[in-house]
Amino acid sequence: MSQALVLTNARILDPSRNLDEVGTIIVGDDGRILAAGADARNQGAPEGAVIRDCRGLLAVPGLVDARVFVGEPGAEHRETIESASRAAAAGGVTSFIMMPDTDPVLDDIALVEFVQKAARDKAVVNVYPAAALTKGLAGHEMTEIGMLQKAGAVAFTNGRQPLHDTLVLRRAMTYAREFDAVIALEARDRYIGAGVMNEGLFASWLGLAGVPKEAEIIPLERDLRIAGLTGARYHAAKISVPESAEAMRVARRRGAKVTCGISINHLSLNENDIGEYRTFFKLSPPLRTEDDRTAMVEALADGTIDIIVSSHDPQDVDTKRLPFADAADGAIGLETLLAAALRLHHSGQVPLMRLIHAMSTRPAEIFGLDAGTLKPGARADITLIDLDEPWLVSKDAILSRSKNTPFEDARFSGRAVATYVGGKCVHAL
Amino acid sequence: MVFFPHRHLLGIKGLTEHDITYLLDKADEAVQISRQREKKTSTLRGLTQINLFFEASTRTQASFELAGKRLGADVMNMSVGNSSVKKGETLIDTAMTLNAMHPDVLVLRHSSAGAAALLAQKVACSVVNAGDGQHEHPTQALLDALTIRRAKGKLSRIIVAICGDVLHSRVARSNILLLNAMGARVRVVAPSTLLPSGIAQMGAEVFHSMEEGLKDADVVMMLRLQRERMSGSFVPSVREYFHFYGLDAEKLKAAKEDALVMHPGPMNRGVEIASEVADGPQSVIEQQVEMGVAVRMAVMETLLLSQNQGPRSEGVHA
Numbered sequence: 040m041s042q043a044l045v046l047t048n049a050r051i052l053d054p055s056r057n058l059d060e061v062g063t064i065i066v067g068d069d070g071r072i073l074a075a076g077a078d079a080r081n082q083g084a085p086e087g088a089v090i091r092d093c094r095g096l097l098a099v100p101g102l103v104d105a106r107v108f109v110g111e112p113g114a115e116h117r118e119t120i121e122s123a124s125r126a127a128a129a130g131g132v133t134s135f136i137m138m139p140d141t142d143p144v145l146d147d148i149a150l151v152e153f154v155q156k157a158a159r160d161k162a163v164v165n166v167y168p169a170a171a172l173t174k175g176l177a178g179h180e181m182t183e184i185g186m187l188q189k190a191g192a193v194a195f196t197n198g199r200q201p202l203h204d205t206l207v208l209r210r211a212m213t214y215a216r217e218f219d220a221v222i223a224l225e226a227r228d229r230y231i232g233a234g235v236m237n238e239g240l241f242a243s244w245l246g247l248a249g250v251p252k253e254a255e256i257i258p259l260e261r262d263l264r265i266a267g268l269t270g271a272r273y274h275a276a277k278i279s280v281p282e283s284a285e286a287m288r289v290a291r292r293r294g295a296k297v298t299c300g301i302s303i304n305h306l307s308l309n310e311n312d313i314g315e316y317r318t319f320f321k322l323s324p325p326l327r328t329e330d331d332r333t334a335m336v337e338a339l340a341d342g343t344i345d346i347i348v349s350s351h352d353p354q355d356v357d358t359k360r361l362p363f364a365d366a367a368d369g370a371i372g373l374e375t376l377l378a379a380a381l382r383l384h385h386s387g388q389v390p391l392m393r394l395i396h397a398m399s400t401r402p403a404e405i406f407g408l409d410a411g412t413l414k415p416g417a418r419a420d421i422t423l424i425d426l427d428e429p430w431l432v433s434k435d436a437i438l439s440r441s442k443n444t445p446f447e448d449a450r451f452s453g454r455a456v457a458t459y460v461g462g463k464c465v466h467a468l
Numbered sequence: 469m470v471f472f473p474h475r476h477l478l479g480i481k482g483l484t485e486h487d488i489t490y491l492l493d494k495a496d497e498a499v500q501i502s503r504q505r506e507k508k509t510s511t512l513r514g515l516t517q518i519n520l521f522f523e524a525s526t527r528t529q530a531s532f533e534l535a536g537k538r539l540g541a542d543v544m545n546m547s548v549g550n551s552s553v554k555k556g557e558t559l560i561d562t563a564m565t566l567n568a569m570h571p572d573v574l575v576l577r578h579s580s581a582g583a584a585a586l587l588a589q590k591v592a593c594s595v596v597n598a599g600d601g602q603h604e605h606p607t608q609a610l611l612d613a614l615t616i617r618r619a620k621g622k623l624s625r626i627i628v629a630i631c632g633d634v635l636h637s638r639v640a641r642s643n644i645l646l647l648n649a650m651g652a653r654v655r656v657v658a659p660s661t662l663l664p665s666g667i668a669q670m671g672a673e674v675f676h677s678m679e680e681g682l683k684d685a686d687v688v689m690m691l692r693l694q695r696e697r698m699s700g701s702f703v704p705s706v707r708e709y710f711h712f713y714g715l716d717a718e719k720l721k722a723a724k725e726d727a728l729v730m731h732p733g734p735m736n737r738g739v740e741i742a743s744e745v746a747d748g749p750q751s752v753i754e755q756q757v758e759m760g761v762a763v764r765m766a767v768m769e770t771l772l773l774s775q776n777q778g779p780r781s782e783g784v785h786a
Contacts, residue, residue, distance in 0.1 A: 239666050240669050240670065243665055244481075246581035247581050360560050361559070361560075362578065362581065363581060364580050
């Protein structure tokens with residue numbers, strides 16, 4: 040039981056109902072939404088409710104981040120479930136899907152249950168585990184997909200490891216179809232994808248081995264064919280080049296049940312940001328060219344790309360303070376996902392409705408989460424946003440245990456000023 | 469008064485024509501010192517130079533050591549074989565340890581691109597890049613330029629053909645940058661598998677035939693082909709590589725009659741270069757070694773004597 044809540048005079052934007060109007064959100068003491076919209080104004084506040092005037096603020100369904108790496112269990116010095124959840128709350132993220140790349144790997148129901156228990160006890164936002172698709176993420180034998188799903192795994196993925204064996208993939212997809220489970224994979228060919236940054240002139244001058252676009256396109260097209268063959272639900276976790284977006288369109292026309300996501304980094308940054316071997320910009324897939332980035336923003340706007348993820352990947356100095364080629368991939372992003380995405384709104388490139396859809400409603404739909412909507416009856420996960428508040432990303436203010444943000448000292452306009460999970464305030468500026 | 473606005477030498481990128489000329493002029497003076505009977509000066513007396521070599525390179529390390537000693541510095545060599553690096557200590561940990569010993573210059577050779585730039589951010593002294601992965605090897609490019617300038621009297625408008633494994637070569641990258649900065653015309657001659665992506669935009673004309681690439685060249689600069697890249701991975705075989713790209717007397721005829729033959733060493737005789745050419749009258753390979761010591765003396769003296777003078781940039785990155 041929590042305290043009832045009334046948010047008045049907010050601009051309510053709810054992509055699940057295509058609603059964008061000034062109104063009131065009423066949350067019952069069961070943490071569920073009673074009403075949200077202009078017509079909720081005239082309904083009385085529940086007894087004892089906290090009333091907040093949200094004039095000038097935007098209220099959206101809490102953000103859902105479908106790709107988050109956490110260090111627990113195994114690398115708690117980088118991130119715990121609790122610290123990730125606090126970072127999420129500060130960024131307006133009320134639910135995230137946790138990747139199975141832990142030590143031990145989340146490939147067993149006991150570990151999925153461990154994550155759920157840790158999340159229940161310590162996390163301030165909703166944490167959903169994704170289970171490993173193959174045992175130990177080794178890519179050879181499928182995990183207990185049915186039982187893991189029953190235990191609470193919302194997706195099956197090989198985490199940072201691409202899957203190379205097409206026979207394993209075909210069988211896993213065929214089997215997963217019976218459970219209507221989503222298989223979310225990263226596409227990177229292990230042979231031509233063995234480089235460390237985008238292939239091209241810039242990589243050549245830096246003397247770094249390049250990753251051509253084809254290292255993503257080839258395995259993606261292969262996976263999409265297998266998804267078509269098996270009828271499984273396939274989600275391309277992080278695409279980075281327009282050719283991949285085109286491959287998604289083609290596969291959908293063929294009738295394949297496929298979706299895809301992109302990391303906020305690939306919508307905000309390009310290969311030039313690497314500058315003098317800055318390892319916080321070493322990502323997988325690698326940051327691409329500016330032309331690729333703008334094409335991906337368009338593919339997001341037109342809906343070809345379903346969702347935006349932070350791909351939050353905490354790395355410490357032991358894995359990042361190394362020569363570029365030796366450093367680990369990945370960047371943290373829970374706290375900057377929203378602000379970086381709002382740049383696309385401020386620049387007029389992507390409508391606000393589409394952005395919130397891609398960061399809340401759509402990921403909740405794809406992974407079947409009780410989230411992404413402000414409909415009556417829904418869990419009251421709400422993010423209040425000041426669209427124009429200027430702020431600067433300061434390393435000292437980062438809540439994540441790791442500080443490997445590519446947005447250090449970046450200036451943003453707009454951020455979450457309050458975050459509610461199940462009607463309870465978990466972050467307030 | 470030393471007029472050189474950089475604290476480190478991390479690469480040729482970032483150096484102006486003036487900077488390069490300054491170093492080459494200094495190196496010319498250093499050649500004289502090395503040719504005297506009394507070779508030791510006291511220019512850097514009391515200063516400490518540490519050679520930190522994560523990749524074995526007897527020649528380069530010896531050249532830097534000799535350069536430091538001739539300037540009167542205290543030189544210490546650290547190579548990977550007898551350090552704690554093998555025990556999992558990172559480059560940065562090693563650097564911090566050495567930094568605490570207050571060296572005045574660190575000379576770094578490392579297998580990863582960007583290692584020297586990373587080191588320069590973390591230590592209080594000057595850093596000289598003695599080769600970082602496939603990125604840059606600035607002192608090699610400077611010694612090549614000095615060798616050419618002494619033989620040809622100039623660098624501008626001469627045609628230099630760089631032949632062989634450009635893809636993996638830090639020597640090639642530094643040379644392309646330097647020669648372009650000095651107004652030379654650069655060509656690269658190699659099979660496509662040994663050329664980096666975007667090479668045509670890097671300031672070099674691309675050729676796949678030695679005959680065409682060497683035509684009218686003033687300098688033929690050969691690159692070393694690593695043994696592990698010879699059999700099937702990048703080129704089919706040593707035999708085929710030598711047939712098309714190995715420099716022999718016949719292929720050299722395409723270049724100008726007085727063209728210089730250069731090689732950064734160590735040579736694979738019979739792979740990228742035939743002995744008849746390597747030891748022939750046009751070869752300046754031995755001079756390159758001599759110029760190497762002189763250039764490194766010039767670099768070290770310039771960086772260390774400018775250390776207490778402002779204004780100074782944060783270093784030449786990349």
